[in-house]
Amino acid sequence: MYGGGNTFEAQQMGGVENEDPIKLAEFEARIARGEKIEPNDWMPALYRKQLIRMIEQHAHSEIIGALPEGTWITRAPGFKRKLALMAKVQDEVGHAQLLYSAAETLGKPREKMIDDLLSGKSKYSNIFNYPTFTWADSCFISWLVDAGAIVNQLANSKGSYGPYCRALERICAEESFHLKYGHHCVIHMATGTPRQRKMMQEALNRWWGPMMHFFGPPDKASVHTEILVKWKVKMATNDECRQQFLDMYVPKIWELGLNIPDPNLKKNPETGEWEYTEPDWEEFKRVINGDGPCNAERLAVRRVAEERGAWVRKALLKPEAAYTTPLA
Amino acid sequence: MQSLDPRVNRLPIPESWGELRAKTPLDQLETYEVFHQAKPDKAFEHAGIVHAPNDDMAFLFGKEQYSRRGNTCSGIWTVATHKVMVTPYTEGDTSLYDLFEGEQQHAAQTEAYEIFHLKKRGKQHVHAGTVQASSYDDALAVAQATLNDGKMVYNAWVIKSSDFFKSNAEDVDMWNTLYEKKYREAIDYRAQDKINQFKEEQNLQNHG
Amino acid sequence: MDNLALKELLYKMADDQLILGHRNSEWTGMGPILEEDIAFSSMAQDKVGQSQQLYILLNQLGEAEPDTVAFMRNAEQFHNCQLVELPNGEYDFSLIRHFLFDHAEWLRFEALSNSSYEPLAQLARKYKGEIKYHLIHANTWIKQLGNANEETLARLKQSLHELAPYALGIFEPSPYETQLISEGIFIGEEALKARWIESVNAILAQTALGAFNWSASNAILGGRQGKHSKHLQPLLDEMSEVFKMDPTADW
Numbered sequence: 001m002y003g004g005g006n007t008f009e010a011q012q013m014g015g016v017e018n019e020d021p022i023k024l025a026e027f028e029a030r031i032a033r034g035e036k037i038e039p040n041d042w043m044p045a046l047y048r049k050q051l052i053r054m055i056e057q058h059a060h061s062e063i064i065g066a067l068p069e070g071t072w073i074t075r076a077p078g079f080k081r082k083l084a085l086m087a088k089v090q091d092e093v094g095h096a097q098l099l100y101s102a103a104e105t106l107g108k109p110r111e112k113m114i115d116d117l118l119s120g121k122s123k124y125s126n127i128f129n130y131p132t133f134t135w136a137d138s139c140f141i142s143w144l145v146d147a148g149a150i151v152n153q154l155a156n157s158k159g160s161y162g163p164y165c166r167a168l169e170r171i172c173a174e175e176s177f178h179l180k181y182g183h184h185c186v187i188h189m190a191t192g193t194p195r196q197r198k199m200m201q202e203a204l205n206r207w208w209g210p211m212m213h214f215f216g217p218p219d220k221a222s223v224h225t226e227i228l229v230k231w232k233v234k235m236a237t238n239d240e241c242r243q244q245f246l247d248m249y250v251p252k253i254w255e256l257g258l259n260i261p262d263p264n265l266k267k268n269p270e271t272g273e274w275e276y277t278e279p280d281w282e283e284f285k286r287v288i289n290g291d292g293p294c295n296a297e298r299l300a301v302r303r304v305a306e307e308r309g310a311w312v313r314k315a316l317l318k319p320e321a322a323y324t325t326p327l328a
Numbered sequence: 329m330q331s332l333d334p335r336v337n338r339l340p341i342p343e344s345w346g347e348l349r350a351k352t353p354l355d356q357l358e359t360y361e362v363f364h365q366a367k368p369d370k371a372f373e374h375a376g377i378v379h380a381p382n383d384d385m386a387f388l389f390g391k392e393q394y395s396r397r398g399n400t401c402s403g404i405w406t407v408a409t410h411k412v413m414v415t416p417y418t419e420g421d422t423s424l425y426d427l428f429e430g431e432q433q434h435a436a437q438t439e440a441y442e443i444f445h446l447k448k449r450g451k452q453h454v455h456a457g458t459v460q461a462s463s464y465d466d467a468l469a470v471a472q473a474t475l476n477d478g479k480m481v482y483n484a485w486v487i488k489s490s491d492f493f494k495s496n497a498e499d500v501d502m503w504n505t506l507y508e509k510k511y512r513e514a515i516d517y518r519a520q521d522k523i524n525q526f527k528e529e530q531n532l533q534n535h536g
Numbered sequence: 537m538d539n540l541a542l543k544e545l546l547y548k549m550a551d552d553q554l555i556l557g558h559r560n561s562e563w564t565g566m567g568p569i570l571e572e573d574i575a576f577s578s579m580a581q582d583k584v585g586q587s588q589q590l591y592i593l594l595n596q597l598g599e600a601e602p603d604t605v606a607f608m609r610n611a612e613q614f615h616n617c618q619l620v621e622l623p624n625g626e627y628d629f630s631l632i633r634h635f636l637f638d639h640a641e642w643l644r645f646e647a648l649s650n651s652s653y654e655p656l657a658q659l660a661r662k663y664k665g666e667i668k669y670h671l672i673h674a675n676t677w678i679k680q681l682g683n684a685n686e687e688t689l690a691r692l693k694q695s696l697h698e699l700a701p702y703a704l705g706i707f708e709p710s711p712y713e714t715q716l717i718s719e720g721i722f723i724g725e726e727a728l729k730a731r732w733i734e735s736v737n738a739i740l741a742q743t744a745l746g747a748f749n750w751s752a753s754n755a756i757l758g759g760r761q762g763k764h765s766k767h768l769q770p771l772l773d774e775m776s777e778v779f780k781m782d783p784t785a786d787w
Contacts, residue, residue, distance in 0.1 A: 036450030038483075040417055066565035071333035073561050077779035077787040078603045079588045083511040083581055086561050090577040094393055097570040101377045104359075110379065111351035119348055131332050135778045135787075162450050167376075174397055180517035185787075187519045191526040193785045255523060257530060297331055300341050301566065303348075308340075309568025311691070312627055313355055315684035316381035321358045324410040326377040327485070328453065334774050335562050338623065356569070378571045384676050389571035391669070392578045501665030509585070 015224065019044045031232055036162035039105040039328065046224065050233055051161050052106045053122075059099035060117045060124035064298050065145075066092040068128055072138040084181050088142060091178065095171050102163040104326050118303050126284060127210045129292030136189055136196075136203035143182025144207070144249060148214045150175055151245050152236075160232035163328055183252070190256035204253070205261045212279040213287075215242040246274040357381050361412060362390035363444075363455065365403040372405055372455040374444065383408075383493035391495075391502070397512060401503040404495045411491040413464045415484045417446075424484055425476045430469040435462035440489035443471045445481045453485055539597050541712030542653060544615070545722060546597075548710075548760050549644070550590035551616035554606055555768070556637060557583030558775060559624055568627050579634075579670050586663055593655055607779040611769040612762040619702035619759075621768040628691035629699070631681070635674040636703040639735045642671045643728055652720035675739050682743025689744050696748065704755030707732070 016024060023042045030037065037043055070089045076082040100110050116122035127145055132138050150172060157168035189200035216238040219225070228234040236244075247267075253260060264277045287295070329341050357379045364375040375394035380386035386406040395401035418424050438460040444453040456475045461467035467486045495502075510516040560580035567573030591602035599605060619637060624630045645667055648660035681688040707729040716722040737747040758764070778787065 038417065038449065040414070063565075063570070067333070070335065070565040071331075072778075073564060074335060074558065074774050075777045077776075077781075078607065079584070080511060081787055083584055083588075086564060086577060086581050086584070087509075087512045089564050090574055090581070091397075093565055093567075093570060093573050093577070097378075097393060097574065098376060100570070101359075104377075109353070110356040111353065114356070115348075115350050133332060165450065166452065176514045177512055177517075180514040184517035184519050187522050188786055191522050192787075193782055195782060196785055196787075255527065257526070297329060297336065300329060301336055301339065303345070304339050304341050305566040305568075308566075308626060310355075311687055312568040312572075312681070313357065315681055315688040316357060316385070317354055318381060321354055321381070322410060323354055323358055324408075326359045326409055327361060327412060327414065328374060335566070338562075339566070379569065380571065381680070385680065388575055388673050388676055392575040393571060396574075396578050499665075499668065502669045504665040505582075505662065509581075511585075 015046060015227065016044055028230065031160045031230075036165060037160050038162045039325070044231075046227070047231055047233065048106050050224070050228060051164065052103055052108050054233070055099055055103040055106075055164050056108065056113050056116070057123055057125075059096045059103060059113065060122060061128065062092050062096035062099060063117075064124045064128045064302065066096075067298055067301055068130070068132045068294070069138050069141055071132050072135055075135065077135065081185070085138070085142075088178050088181060091174050095167075095174070098167040098170060099164075101326055102161075102167045105163045105328065107325060109323060114306065118299060118306065120290065120299065123288060125214070126288050126292070127214050128298060129287050129294045130207070130210050131294050133206070134199050134203060136199040137206065139182060139185035139189055139200065140203045140207045141182070142178055143186045144211060144253075145214065146175055146178040146182055147249055148211065148241075148245050150179060151241050151248070152215070155236040155241065158232070159235050166328075187256060190258055201258055204258055208261050209279050209283070212242070212276065213281075213284045215239070215245065217281050217284065243274055246276070250274070359409045360386035360390065360406045361409055362386070362394050363405040363407075364394050364401065365405075366398070367400055368402045370402075372403065374453040377409065378406070380406075387493050387495065395503065395506075399507045401506065402500050403497075406493045407487055407491050411487060413486040415468065415486070417449075417483045419482075421480070423476075423479075424481045425472045428468060428472055430465050430472070432469040432473060433462050433466040435466065438462050438466075441467035441470075442487050442489055442492065443467065443475055444485040444487070445475075446483040447480060449482055453483070456484075458489065541710070541715045541719075542656075542721060543594060543597060543599065544710050544712055544760075545716060546590050546594050546656070548615040548617070550587045550594065550605075551614045552587075552620050552637070552641075552706075553583045553590065554587035555614070555616045555771065556620035556633075557581070557585075557587060558771065559620065559622075560630065560634070562624055563630065575673060579673065582663075582666050582670065586666075589659055593659065596655070603779070604783070607776040608783060609772070611764045611772055614762065614764065614768060614772070615760050616764075616768075617702070617705045617708065617759040618756055618765050618768075619699065619705055621759075621765060621771060622699075622702065623767055625695070626691070628681070628688070629695045631674070631677050632692060632695040632699050633703075634670075635678050635739075636699060636736060637706065638667070638670045638674045639739075640703075640706045640728065640732050642667050643731045643735060647723045647728065647731075651722060656721075678739055679742055682740070682745050692743075692745055696745065700748065700750070700753040701756045704729075704750065704753060705757050705759055708755065708757045708760040710760065 024044060027042060027044065066089050069085065073085055073089060076085045100113060103113060104110055132141065153168050153172050157165050157172060159165055186200060189196045218239050219237045225234065250260065250265065262277050264275060267274050331337050359377045360380050361377055362375045363372040365372045378386055378389040378393055380389050383406060387404060390406050391404050395404060415424055418427060441459050441461050443456045443459060445456040446453050459467050459470040459474060461470050464486050468484065471484065557580045560576060560583065564573065564577045567576055588602050591605050594605065595601060619633060645660040645663055648656055649664065651657040651660065682692055707725040709725050710716065713724050717724045733750050741747045
């Protein structure tokens with residue numbers, strides 16, 4: 001699960017002034033033909049750096065994203081929900097594994113990526129810094145946060161880097177189960193007993209703000225935007241993703257008789273665009289910079305998990321082992 | 329730290345942390361390439377990698393990461409990444425075998441090599457066949473003569489058969505219950521009836 | 537046929553699988569290595585799934601619906617052995633439990649695949665492959681860590697000593713042993729235990745831990761009759777927290 005919110009570009013980095021113009025032209029021609037770039041192909045340094053950053057943040061979002069829903073694994077009501085939630089959270093861990101692998105093909109070892117997550121140097125999707133108070137919160141995440149992630153991931157899966165596209169294709173296929181499962185849960189809550197309905201409405205009230213944050217603030221054109229679009233690294237703007245999400249899911253929320261806590265939310269019949277109240281972007285920045293309700297807990301849990309597992313990994317390591325960058 | 333998550337409250341989270349030490353190299357172990365066979369009559373296909381300490385565990389990990397979803401699986405192969413010989417990639421309408429100029433050695437002592445082809449850029453490497461050869465170069469020369477159907481091959485992986493860990497034919501029952509795990513499939517979560525019923529009730533309440 | 541004996545057998549198996557699957561699922565998202573996190577979660581799902589199928593057999597014999605049986609009973613109504621309800625501890629503890637339990641599970645299902653009670657025999661045959669993976673997983677890990685270094689050896693040894701009396705509790709005899717054996721439903725706990733000792737020791741002997749002296753260990757019994765450690769009721773309270781908000785609701 002991943003939003004567009006925090007893939008900051010490598011601002012300090014130079015552009016393509018120092019790249020070999022002939023190789024660069026071949027590289028760009030390949031992308032223009034719709035071919036994928038593979039790990040062994042020549043690529044500009046900016047391309048490599050931006051992709052590592054993006055795929056790594058995506059991977060972190062998966063492994064951290066396993067936590068707020070994991071909260072409800074031991075409490076899921078009934079066999080069907082219990083099995084589904086176990087499998088769903090497992091998938092998120094699996095997605096982290098796939099994405100770390102894709103990032104590794106670009107030359108950054110998994111050790112380094114985990115270090116950067118734990119030290120706070122590298123970010124993950126902001127939405128996972130919010131707590132899941134009731135079962136209904138986990139239903140919201142399974143349906144709508146995953147829906148948002150799929151909008152984003154489907155766009156990225158049309159990008160130019162082969163290993164990332166292949167990982168995303170697998171991830172999107174797996175997440176079709178998450179989306180249906182989440183919708184199924186929300187339908188049962190919203191059409192259930194008055195108490196269930198109330199729980200669902202309250203969860204929606206809590207999560208709508210973070211959900212609007214999910215796709216990130218409106219894009220400001222930065223120095224590299226144009227080139228990253230040309231290289232098919234940046235596939236859609238944050239606002240495009242947000243509009244697509246609203247268009248697909250607001251009617252589905254409304255048909256369940258739930259109220260979205262934004263009186264200004266409506267589709268403009270002339271432009272076809274959704275209008276809404278701007279979410280609190282100051283809060284978004286504050287939470288991204290570490291001051292959200294669950295930032296400390298999320299990183300603490302990851303760190304404890306890493307430290308508790310250290311003796312296991314140490315025991316498994318063979319003296320003759322040697323790291324090789326994975327192939328594809 | 330008091331959490332809403334009962335699992336987290338059971339974790340030994342310290343009051344304060346020591347300094348964060350960077351992971352040592354290979355803390356995450358080395359990598360293995362994993363190949364997946366969906367059905368007995370299908371070719372093995374590259375699925376991805378796992379980090380693992382050895383062949384046995386690469387299989388344990390690869391099986392769950394790459395065959396737990398989907399309805400069928402009939403085999404998993406794993407091989408350490410550094411044991412894969414990778415040819416150069418070719419471009420456009422130039423096939424790898426158009427450029428390769430090795431000679432078959434016809435040596436007395438040979439062993440089996442597995443050949444994987446990349447037939448379309450952006451896709452996975454797929455098992456093309458097994459050849460008997462005396463070296464990696466010889467294996468590629470034999471593949472050029474016997475596995476080249478004239479279609480595009482952009483890249484090949486040449487791997488000694490003996491370097492693989494291959495799941496046993498008699499263990500294929502490990503995947504027998506995959507198709508029963510419907511709780512992992514989108515198709516098991518249909519609820520349109522419930523929505524329709526809800527809308528009908530709302531209409532009755534509003535207009536009745 | 538008198539179903540009491542059969543029901544007792546099914547309940548203890550189902551409860552074992554459910555509670556251990558539940559415990560093992562607590563590792564999801566917190567495992568020692570990403571790949572192992574995924575593998576361990578799959579096995580937890582398998583166990584919960586198997587328990588559900590066993591509760592369905594019970595349902596066909598007149599017991600309540602699987603969800604009701606699993607989510608509405610109190611600790612003293614559960615027939616699982618105490619081994620499965622203990623908190624997870626560190627990974628060595630969870631792995632040793634997985635190893636000890638899954639050998640018993642493998643052998644139990646193997647014996648039941650010839651049971652005269654055909655629905656159970658079918659189920660045992662169906663899950664053979666699934667449990668085979670669990671067994672290979674457990675054996676591989678124990679052999680790996682059991683031959684690694686002093687720290688892992690000390691950890692495994694400690695966990696094995698702590699868990700041994702509980703593991704022997706798996707084989708607490710049922711009041712219906714003779715009936716189950718004479719009717720060809722099951723080989724009986726005593727026979728299973730003998731096979732199990734041979735089976736786990738064959739693996740332990742391949743590690744620096746060496747074969748274990750099981751006769752020096754006293755079984756902790758009671759689980760099969762509803763006597764549990766202090767850990768089971770809180771586990772059940774947590775598991776049923778949402779379900780019990782409204783047991784008639786469709787979640």
